[in-house]
């Protein structure tokens with residue numbers, strides 16, 4: 021087999037080594053435009069778990085690399101004169117130049133034909149090769165040449181950063197946070213040999229411009245960095261090496277393999293440097309591609325596809341974590357109000373991979389100092405006006421499509437009753453529709469007739485008496501997404517018969533198959549506002565503790581907010597202020613009848629996940645309006661406004677929107693969406709990302725989710741209903757396995773049908 025490798029970075033070199041090892045008969049020609057001794061950047065970090073992969077793949081290079089490793093376990097966060105240390109982490113680093121030398125020597129030793137200082141020929145001139153590997157880095161020419169097949173997406177991020185080095189050898193992974201007037205500037209620094217450390221300086225593009233760094237030469241910029249981080253550098257120098265200010269570009273490709281061409285490493289995908297090095301991903305790709313050939317012989321097509329299907333989920337999961345981390349650093353300025361320990365915990369858990377439990381294992385003392393309360397963070401109470409919630413868990417609203425003519429029946433009593441016995445501090449109802457035509461489906465519950473109020477009162481009384489939890493009524497109007505089938509008969513599909521007229525801000529259907537709604541007149545708005553008020557009064561009479569207005573998921577009030585659904589040219593359409601006018605009017609009217617000692621929550625979709633739609637900036641601005649109009653807490657969901665949405669699903673994927681609102685406005689928020697474990701809840705609460713965590717599907721799986729979370733944490737101060745106390749012991753191991761499986765599903769698999777309704 022003849023192989024052309026384009027690019028002699030860690031990925032290309034490691035692949036050459038492994039291919040020559042497993043197939044000594046194959047010819048490998050590697051083109052590298054740099055000279056043998058050339059290398060940019062400073063140190064490369066590996067986590068302990070990566071190293072085992074390399075140890076097995078090629079013990080020879082592994083032992084040479086390991087011999088030169090600098091190792092450490094602590095992460096120090098320096099901010100405002102404080103140093104906060106978290107221990108128990110395992111890192112190793114090596115200079116990039118050294119790493120490349122080891123790999124180059126080994127590749128040459130195994131007979132790779134390395135052509136240094138040689139521009140790689142275009143793919144079209146490599147007809148002789150059985151396999152062509154584009155390992156030519158983030159600006160890959162191979163990817164560009166075949167972009168119609170690979171379909172790359174390049175996401176240029178909002179921070180500027182520069183890779184520098186210093187001759188100060190740090191004893192930990194260091195984050196130095198500087199706060200000049202122009203904005204926050206952070207340095208990520210770590211040792212990589214006995215004489216040097218990497219020192220990456222990063223800041224938001226706005227800050228970079230305000231500081232005038234755009235106009236300065238790189239030497240001037242290095243001088244500025246030295247001055248800004250003078251305390252951190254303790255008299256030592258900063259060095260540059262082909263350094264320049266760059267915007268990180270996240271590279272993704274729809275396909276990594278086309279015909280006999282495969283992309284590998286940065287050419288295929290990049291992950292922000294703050295969660296570990298791209299070097300590790302590139303070398304792991306090489307292992308997977310080589311191993312695919314070991315398994316599948318000369319079958320280039322099958323081997324390259326096997327490589328992609330093995331690596332893609334792992335890489336995408338890493339990219340999700342990297343995205344969380346890079347966005348956290350982009351928004352670091354919003355955490356100015358956090359005290360040092362919580363800030364440190366927040367920073368350490370930013371990618372969602374490191375959690376409260378991980379950190380407790382690594383450094384229990386650190387976690388105790390962050391959260392000295394003996395109760396796990398999720399079991400600390402929260403007060404909203406006169407309502408005291410005993411813990412931070414919310415049973416998220418879930419439509420059961422089981423009402424008869426709007427009346428909640430026995431199913432609702434059993435369903436909500438079971439969850440009320442399950443330990444959550446707050447149990448939310450499904451969306452209670454404010455009118456018959458405000459229902460999504462014929463099975464949706466409402467509160468527009470007196471018998472509805474009585475039926476809800478029965479459920480609330482049960483929950484109060486036996487569950488001891490607070491109960492919230494989510495009230496809403498389906499708008500243009502109304503008059504559709506029950507969830508299990510076809511989400512968002514119009515009814516086969518008996519459809520009712522639907523109304524919306526504009527005569528724009530939700531999708532081509534849905535009805536064209538009638539654009540609302542002012543008289544319609546008066547009527548709908550009054551229906552909300554009637555329902556709010558009903559909720560009060562039924563005994564609910566909290567009222568939530570549903571302004572999310574493309575239903576009526578949400579569609580007023582979204583520029584995709586609201587095309588009005590009167591005072592209710594256009595700018596955000598105008599689009600928000602009617603939803604705020606409804607809020608005002610409900611607030612006026614809802615008692616001042618009871619809280620109101622508003623659920624929003626923080627983004628439509630469609631270009632030109634409602635977005636997180638608008639969500640922050642709207643949350644500010646909500647706070648001004650008497651809303652006490654924002655329940656931050658996303659999407660379901662347009663069928664064209666393209667959500668970035670993943671574990672806790674909506675929490676960053678909640679976090680932003682909480683810190684930029686200073687108002688309480690509920691985080692929701694793929695929060696799978698009590699560890700996630702503890703992490704979110706301890707980091708200050710949200711005040712409450714709402715869980716929907718986990719409560720379908722386990723109505724007693726909170727009680728079980730308490731048992732698993734050996735926390736025995738939650739009350740079980742006396743009837744159930746005999747079962748209040750730690751669950752058997754089998755159940756843990758099922759739970760672990762559910763958590764894995766949230767981590768790896770995109771949320772599909774469940775998410776697309778209500």
Ligand SMILES: Cc1cc2nc3c(=O)[nH]c(=O)nc-3n(C[C@H](O)[C@H](O)[C@H](O)COP(=O)(O)OP(=O)(O)OC[C@H]3O[C@@H](n4cnc5c(N)ncnc54)[C@H](O)[C@@H]3O)c2cc1C
Pocket residue numbers: 026027028029030031032051052053054060061062063064065116138139140155156157158160161183218284285286287296297298299302
């Ligand atoms: C300026 C900079 C500094 C960095 N420093 C560090 C660091 O200190 N630590 C760290 O962990 N990560 C660092 N990274 C990230 C890291 O380099 C990459 O994630 C990792 O090297 C990816 O490996 P790769 O083999 O896929 O690509 P690369 O390492 O980028 O290797 C691609 C190779 O292809 C060669 N090439 C490209 N086009 C052609 C062509 N047409 N013909 C011939 N050769 C070509 C390039 O010269 C390069 O050697 C840095 C990135 C940049 C941009």
Ligand SMILES: Cc1cc2nc3c(=O)[nH]c(=O)nc-3n(C[C@H](O)[C@H](O)[C@H](O)COP(=O)(O)O)c2cc1C
Pocket residue numbers: 416417418419420449450451494570572573623657692693694695714715716717718774775777778
């Ligand atoms: C069966 C089902 C019904 C739902 N009904 C509603 C609803 O009535 N109102 C609402 O705001 N969200 C509704 N949702 C969305 C959930 O409240 C929640 O936001 C979403 O499922 C993400 O949380 P999870 O990942 O914990 O499931 C529903 C979800 C499910 C699974």
